Amino acid sequence: MEGIVARLAEVLPSEQILQGEALKQQYYHIWRMHESLHALAYVMPTTTAELSSILAICNEWEQPVVVYGGRTNLVGSTETDSSELVISLEKMNAVLEVDASSRTITVQAGVILEEIQRQADNQDLLFPLNFGAKGSAQIGGIISTNAGGLRVLRFGMTRQLVLGLEAVKADGSIISSMKKIIKDNSAYDLKQLFIGSEGTLGIITKAVLKLVEKPISRCSAFVAVESYDNVVTLLKQADKMLGGTLSGFELIWGHTYNTMTSAPSLNKPPLPHGSPFYVLLESLGSDPAGDQLRIERLLANCIEVELITDAVVAASAADHTWFWNIREDVHVLVSQMIVDQHFDISLPVPLIGSVIQNIWKELQTIEDVRETHIFGHVADGNIHLMIGKTHNDSNLTEVINEIVYRPLQAIGGSISAEHGIGLHKKKYLSLCRSEAEISMMQLLKKSLDPKNILNRNKVLDL
Amino acid sequence: MEGIVARLAEVLPSEQILQGEALKQQYYHIWRMHESLHALAYVMPTTTAELSSILAICNEWEQPVVVYGGRTNLVGSTETDSSELVISLEKMNAVLEVDASSRTITVQAGVILEEIQRQADNQDLLFPLNFGAKGSAQIGGIISTNAGGLRVLRFGMTRQLVLGLEAVKADGSIISSMKKIIKDNSAYDLKQLFIGSEGTLGIITKAVLKLVEKPISRCSAFVAVESYDNVVTLLKQADKMLGGTLSGFELIWGHTYNTMTSAPSLNKPPLPHGSPFYVLLESLGSDPAGDQLRIERLLANCIEVELITDAVVAASAADHTWFWNIREDVHVLVSQMIVDQHFDISLPVPLIGSVIQNIWKELQTIEDVRETHIFGHVADGNIHLMIGKTHNDSNLTEVINEIVYRPLQAIGGSISAEHGIGLHKKKYLSLCRSEAEISMMQLLKKSLDPKNILNRNKVLDL
Numbered sequence: 001m002e003g004i005v006a007r008l009a010e011v012l013p014s015e016q017i018l019q020g021e022a023l024k025q026q027y028y029h030i031w032r033m034h035e036s037l038h039a040l041a042y043v044m045p046t047t048t049a050e051l052s053s054i055l056a057i058c059n060e061w062e063q064p065v066v067v068y069g070g071r072t073n074l075v076g077s078t079e080t081d082s083s084e085l086v087i088s089l090e091k092m093n094a095v096l097e098v099d100a101s102s103r104t105i106t107v108q109a110g111v112i113l114e115e116i117q118r119q120a121d122n123q124d125l126l127f128p129l130n131f132g133a134k135g136s137a138q139i140g141g142i143i144s145t146n147a148g149g150l151r152v153l154r155f156g157m158t159r160q161l162v163l164g165l166e167a168v169k170a171d172g173s174i175i176s177s178m179k180k181i182i183k184d185n186s187a188y189d190l191k192q193l194f195i196g197s198e199g200t201l202g203i204i205t206k207a208v209l210k211l212v213e214k215p216i217s218r219c220s221a222f223v224a225v226e227s228y229d230n231v232v233t234l235l236k237q238a239d240k241m242l243g244g245t246l247s248g249f250e251l252i253w254g255h256t257y258n259t260m261t262s263a264p265s266l267n268k269p270p271l272p273h274g275s276p277f278y279v280l281l282e283s284l285g286s287d288p289a290g291d292q293l294r295i296e297r298l299l300a301n302c303i304e305v306e307l308i309t310d311a312v313v314a315a316s317a318a319d320h321t322w323f324w325n326i327r328e329d330v331h332v333l334v335s336q337m338i339v340d341q342h343f344d345i346s347l348p349v350p351l352i353g354s355v356i357q358n359i360w361k362e363l364q365t366i367e368d369v370r371e372t373h374i375f376g377h378v379a380d381g382n383i384h385l386m387i388g389k390t391h392n393d394s395n396l397t398e399v400i401n402e403i404v405y406r407p408l409q410a411i412g413g414s415i416s417a418e419h420g421i422g423l424h425k426k427k428y429l430s431l432c433r434s435e436a437e438i439s440m441m442q443l444l445k446k447s448l449d450p451k452n453i454l455n456r457n458k459v460l461d462l
Numbered sequence: 463m464e465g466i467v468a469r470l471a472e473v474l475p476s477e478q479i480l481q482g483e484a485l486k487q488q489y490y491h492i493w494r495m496h497e498s499l500h501a502l503a504y505v506m507p508t509t510t511a512e513l514s515s516i517l518a519i520c521n522e523w524e525q526p527v528v529v530y531g532g533r534t535n536l537v538g539s540t541e542t543d544s545s546e547l548v549i550s551l552e553k554m555n556a557v558l559e560v561d562a563s564s565r566t567i568t569v570q571a572g573v574i575l576e577e578i579q580r581q582a583d584n585q586d587l588l589f590p591l592n593f594g595a596k597g598s599a600q601i602g603g604i605i606s607t608n609a610g611g612l613r614v615l616r617f618g619m620t621r622q623l624v625l626g627l628e629a630v631k632a633d634g635s636i637i638s639s640m641k642k643i644i645k646d647n648s649a650y651d652l653k654q655l656f657i658g659s660e661g662t663l664g665i666i667t668k669a670v671l672k673l674v675e676k677p678i679s680r681c682s683a684f685v686a687v688e689s690y691d692n693v694v695t696l697l698k699q700a701d702k703m704l705g706g707t708l709s710g711f712e713l714i715w716g717h718t719y720n721t722m723t724s725a726p727s728l729n730k731p732p733l734p735h736g737s738p739f740y741v742l743l744e745s746l747g748s749d750p751a752g753d754q755l756r757i758e759r760l761l762a763n764c765i766e767v768e769l770i771t772d773a774v775v776a777a778s779a780a781d782h783t784w785f786w787n788i789r790e791d792v793h794v795l796v797s798q799m800i801v802d803q804h805f806d807i808s809l810p811v812p813l814i815g816s817v818i819q820n821i822w823k824e825l826q827t828i829e830d831v832r833e834t835h836i837f838g839h840v841a842d843g844n845i846h847l848m849i850g851k852t853h854n855d856s857n858l859t860e861v862i863n864e865i866v867y868r869p870l871q872a873i874g875g876s877i878s879a880e881h882g883i884g885l886h887k888k889k890y891l892s893l894c895r896s897e898a899e900i901s902m903m904q905l906l907k908k909s910l911d912p913k914n915i916l917n918r919n920k921v922l923d924l
Contacts, residue, residue, distance in 0.1 A: 101694055101812035146647055154706065157645060160622060164874075173898050180810040182842045183619060183879035185608055185658055186887075186894045187921050188903045192654035196647055213702040232563055240675040243747035244616065244706025285705035290752050348642040350563035380644045412626075417645035425648075432648045436635050440910075441650045447909040448902075459649050 004061045004085070005041045011053040016091070018042040026086075028078045030071045030136055038082040039066070044091045048166060048174055048205045054087060055203070055453075056172030064456040067199040069141025070112065072133040074342060075422025077145075077198060077458055084456075089140050092205060098123050102180045103211045104163060109140025109204050116209065125211040128155035132328060140204040146196030148418040150328075153379040154247040154284070155212065158195065164208030165191035169201075170449035180208055193444070198420050199455045201448045215284035217291045220248075220323045221299060224275035224310040228353025231277055234307055235349070235379055238281055241298040245291060248282030250327050251378035253356075257326075259373065265332040267325055270312045279308075279378075280327050330386065333373045337388030341397060343404050346417035349381045355407050356383060362403045363387065368396050382417035405431050421459045429460075466523045466547070467503045473515040478553070480504040488548075490540045492533045492598050500544040501528070506553045510628060510636055510667045516549060517665070517915075518634030526918040529661040531603025532574065534595040536804060537884025539607075539660055539920055546918075551602050554667060560585050564642045565673045566625060571602025571666050578671065587673040590617035594790060602666040608658030610880040612790075615841040616709040616746070617674065620657065626670030627653035631663075632911035642670055655906070660882050661917045663910045677746035679753045682710075682785045683761060686737035686772040690815025693739055696769055697811070697841055700743055703760040707753060710744030712789050713840035715818075719788075721835065727794040729787055732774050741770075741840075742789050792848065795835045799850030803859060805866050808879035811843045817869050818845060824865045825849065830858050844879035867893050883921045891922075 009017060018026060019041045026037040040063075045051040058065050066080045068088040080086060093110035100123045105116055113127075113134040120127040129142070131149035143165070147158045155161065166176040175190055194202045225231050231251060239246050252260065257278045261269035271278065285291035292313070299311040314320045334340050347355055356374060363372045371388035387400055405415050409431045415421075421429055430438065441460055445452070452462055471479060480488065481503045488499040502525075507513040520527050528542045530550040542548060555572035562585045567578060575589075575596040582589040591604070593611035605627070609620045617623065628638040637652055656664050687693050693713060701708050714722065719740045723731035733740065747753035754775070761773040776782045796802050809817055818836060825834045833850035849862055867877050871893045877883075883891055892900065903922055907914070914924055 099810075099812075101698075102810050103698075146651075148645055148647075152645065156618075156622065159651075160618065169902070173902075175898055175902055176896060177899060179874040179876070180843075181808045181874065181876055181879075183610055183614065183808045183839075183844050184876040184894075185610075185878045185880055185882045186876045187883050187891055187900075188659050188663075188906060189608075189621075189654065189657075190899055190902055192651065195651075197650050201650075213698060215705070216702070217705075236563075236565075236675060240678070241748050243677070243679075243749060243753070244709075247706075286703050287705060287752075287756060290749075290756070291705070294749060294752070346643045346645045348561075348564050350561075377645075381642075382645050412641040412643065414641070414643055414646040414648045416647045417643075418647055420647050421649050429649055432646075434638060436637055437639060437652055438649075440631070440635075440637055440652055443909055444650060444906075447905055 004057065004063050007057050007061070008041070008043060008054060011057070012043060012045070012050060016044045016046065028071060028080060037080065037086065039080045039084055039086045040082065042086040042088060044088050046091045048168065051087070051168050051203060051205060052172040052174055055168055055170060058085060058453050059171045059451055062451045062453065064453050066455060067203050069109070069138035069144070070133065070136040072137045073141065073145065073422060074419045076424040077420065077422035077455070079423055087203065089138060089205070095119050096206070099180065100125065104180045104208050105211055106178065106206070106208050107139055108206050109138060111139050113137050113139060113142060120211050121214065124214050126214045127161070127209060127211055129158060129161060132330070139207060139209070143195055143204050143207055144197065144199045145420045148377065148380065148382065150250070150377065151247050152377060153249055159192070161210045162191060162195060162207055163210050165194060165204060166206040167194045167202035167204045170451065170454050175202065178206060178208055182210070198422065198459050200445060200459050201454065203454070215286065217285045217288035218320060219283045219291050219295045220314040220320050221281050221295055222270045222312050222323055223279045223281065223299065223308045224271050225277040225279055225308050226275065228277065230307050231279060231353070231378065232350055234279060234302060237302060237307065238298060242283050242294055245283040245285040246281065247284040248280065249379035250280040251376060252278045252280065252327065253374040254278065256333070256373040256375050259333060259336070260326050260329070264335070265329070267322065267329065270323060270326070271310050275309060280323055327375070333386050337371060339389050339392045341387045341389060341400055343385040344417050344419045345383055345385070345404065345408060346381050346414035347383065347408065348411060348413070349378065351411050352378065352381065352383060355411060359385070359404055359407065363400070366399065369400065380417065401428060408432055423458055426459065426461065466519065466525050469519050469523070470503070470505060470516060473519065474505060474507070474512060478506045478508065490533060490542055499542065499548065501542045501546055501548045502544065504548040504550060506550050508553045510630065513549070513630050513665060513667060514634040514636055517630055517632060520547060520915050521633045521913055524913045524915065526915050528917055529665050531571070531600035531606070532595065532598040534599045535603065535607065535884060536881045538886040539882065539884035539917070541885055549665065551600060551667070557581050558668070561642065562587065566642045566670050567673055568640065568668070568670050569601055570668050571600060573601050575599050575601060575604060582673050583676065586676050588676045589671060589673055591620060591623060594792070601669060601671070605657055605666050605669055606659065606661045607882045610839065610842065610844065612712070612839065613709050614839060615711055621654070623672045624653060624657060624669055625672050627656060627666060628668040629656045629664035629666045632913065632916050637664065640668060640670055644672070658882070660884065660921050662907060662921050663916065665916070677748065679747045679750035680782060681745045681753050681757045682776040682782050683743050683757055684732045684774050684785055685741040685743065685761065685770045686733050687739040687741055687770050688737065690739065692769050693741060693815070693840065694812055696741060696764060699764060699769065700760060704745050704756055707745040707747040708743065709746040710742065711841035712742040713838060714740045714742065714789065715836040716740065718795070718835040718837050721795060721798070722788050722791070726797070727791070729784065729791065732785060732788070733772050737771060742785055789837070795848050799833060799848070801851050801854045803849045803851060803862055805847040806879050806881045807845055807847070807866065807870060808876035809843050809845065809870065810873060810875070811840065813873050814840065814843065814845060817873060821847070821866055821869065825862070828861065831862065842879065863890060870894055885920055888921065888923065
């Protein structure tokens with residue numbers, strides 16, 4: 001060992017530093033486990049104090065670091081080069097407390113989402129955040145990217161579920177406010193700076209998260225809708241008629257629903273193919289019979305006024321699993337593609353129908369685009385596109401990016417609803433953020449990380 | 463006119479600048495209208511561009527400014543001296559759009575809360591933020607202080623209701639992101655810096671606010687509870703059994719309830735005096751009969767297991783008004799005090815009972831303290847204390863501050879749940895924020911307002 005790694009070895013036990021051959025066992029993305037990691041070294045702090053020492057040294061040496069959580073991100077955030085130091089939070093993976101009276105859970109950054117859900121459930125509580133990568137994603141990464149998912153409509157993004165936070169700044173200083181309180185207007189809410197800034201302003205080490213009472217009843221229904229305008233009206237109706245119980249409202253475009261419910265998918269269609277739109281809605285409540293009745297009344301009403309054309313309500317736990325598998329198993333779409341390209345754009349809800357229609361039409365004109373699948377958290381204005389193409393040429397990628405991102409500028413949309421900017425979306429940031437905004441971001445980055453060591457070149461260029 | 467005021471007169475029409483005699487018609491707080499304003503001048507921009515010019519000039523001249531909204535704050539934020547320039551947003555008071563499909567309202571900073579509520583209501587929507595000063599408080603001030611109120615439990619603080627924001631920085635640069643989208647993870651969420659920083663990092667000019675569907679049913683109940691632990695269990699039960707409909711859960715200590723429901727108050731007691739605690743709960747739902755039944759079932763259940771000792775459910779609109787008047791008319795408490803001192807502290811929910819009991823006991827030992835009234839948004843951990851005392855001596859004020867604030871440090875509480883820090887709480891900030899946090903706040907302030915012109919000496923000292 002030499003240079004900074006030798007210096008780090010003075011503050012870290014040797015088994016917490018991987019170098020040389022040992023790096024080959026590591027990987028930069030959970031889907032790329034077969035590709036070796038390129039990095040100067042890979043360090044695994046076990047305490048906030050150790051991380052603080054690591055960063056103080058890196059700051060002194062102007063050593064760029066890349067922060068690793070569960071390595072599930074989709075925007076190149078964990079890509080490295082061989083001059084960078086990887087800091088992985090994997091050994092800081094303790095659940096420190098579940099407090100059923102305060103309805104909070106206190107965790108270290110390396111705890112996996114599914115574990116938080118499980119521990120909450122053990123206390124008859126719910127951690128409402130939920131998404132596909134829950135078995136791998138670590139809460140530190142989840143908070144630093146302000147992850148969304150399937151129940152944002154009711155419970156909000158990650159930002160709304162974080163009560164207390166501890167993070168280490170680039171210079172090693174520890175910013176800690178591990179409070180269980182819901183309201184705190186004592187000067188600036190510093191945690192907001194670490195949430196969603198993708199590890200560029202500090203590394204999250206611990207959090208106090210908000211839990212809610214575990215729902216007693218769950219209702220799901222699949223609905224067929226003839227037009228996008230009717231989808232918007234249905235959303236308003238459902239929100240109104242289901243009181244505060246509506247927890248999911250997912251939209252799937254007709255041709256995507258067909259693919260999701262045809263072989264090779266093992267999922268049968270709960271409603272016949274042929275409708276332009278399908279909505280999967282969910283309510284979580286306290287009154288199994290009453291909640292079921294309310295959802296049936298809503299749907300009967302909507303059929304009567306011809307707002308929807310067909311509907312089926314889940315009648316059993318097996319039905320719930322079946323319905324939600326259709327929506328969640330996006331692998332069935334990807335597996336039929338030669339090369340795939342993903343989007344998680346955000347748009348004002350009423351404009352989604354026409355804007356997506358135009359994007360879809362334009363994609364149809366590209367010869368090398370084979371499939372365009374569209375679905376998303378429409379109640380949040382968040383649409384996912386999965387585009388299958390014949391090759392991975394970067395020109396093609398950029399042509400597709402332009403088609404999808406360009407219309408967002410005029411309508412006040414966002415190139416990222418959930419996944420963040422990372423490395424891959426950086427060049428498109430100015431389509432949804434003004435020059436003044438980007439320069440304010442750069443100012444913040446320079447103030448908080450003057451040597452630009454944290455996730456350098458991710459999110460922003462300086 | 464001379465100096466900077468003459469310079470401002472080059473960019474502002476003369477009727478938008480008040481000076482000299484005209485200042486005597488102005489005031490610094492809505493409760494102090496009889497006291498003349500001390501200021502260099504009082505300017506009223508009508509557009510963001512005008513405000514930008516004003517700030518660019520002030521920044522160049524290093525002229526400190528104090529920002530005025532509805533002047534309803536309770537922490538000295540609008541106090542001035544005669545060297546400061548007041549910037550009032552009162553002429554920027556247009557509602558720009560109500561979008562029923564996006565469920566958003568777009569407003570200028572000077573719009574009064576009640577007007578936003580009314581315009582939402584006209585579209586069959588609800589702007590859920592609600593508190594006593596709604597007839598005077600302007601949305602710019604509300605956002606800059608991250609106001610709370612009576613329905614935070616269900617709908618969140620102001621922070622959660624702001625989708626888009628426009629603000630002007632100290633140097634006059636305009637940071638605008640007036641988007642209607644719910645999710646935006648495109649790099650840093652800059653609006654979070656302007657929300658709750660009390661005008662020290664920028665002046666808010668416009669906002670896009672989230673609306674929700676207007677509830678169809680409303681249920682309220684007053685409940686008598688024997689112990690604080692039972693209050694916590696009742697909160698969990700109510701949250702669980704009322705599904706997503708629970709929208710209010712207010713706690714009133716027994717002796718305060720007695721004063722609130724005895725002459726000179728015109729409100730009669732819905733439940734007999736004599737219980738140590740009273741809870742006022744509210745649900746907002748979509749199913750009048752079902753929701754009423756659910757609340758009755760909850761309360762019957764709680765009586766059966768002796769979690770509560772008595773309960774009464776509002777049977778009419780008049781009952782709702784009666785019940786909520788009791789809670790909201792805090793004037794009846796203040797009017798019986800010689801001099802009053804207010805608190806809005808935040809504590810972990812399960813600890814409130816014992817901590818408040820100790821504070822109460824200690825206050826009893828102060829001869830000059832005549833009354834201590836206690837109530838609050840207990841579901842949010844936010845307790846209000848109103849303390850009546852015989853005189854306004856600053857030593858007494860500080861003794862009382864010490865008694866109330868000191869215990870919060872050890873338990874991870876906050877000296878301000880809602881009202882902010884302003885001028886009056888600044889010296890206690892270090893009781894709930896660490897040295898590292900305060901120095902990070904100072905760094906942010908210095909980076910974004912290097913000449914320290916915005917609300918100088920408020921919130922933080924540099």
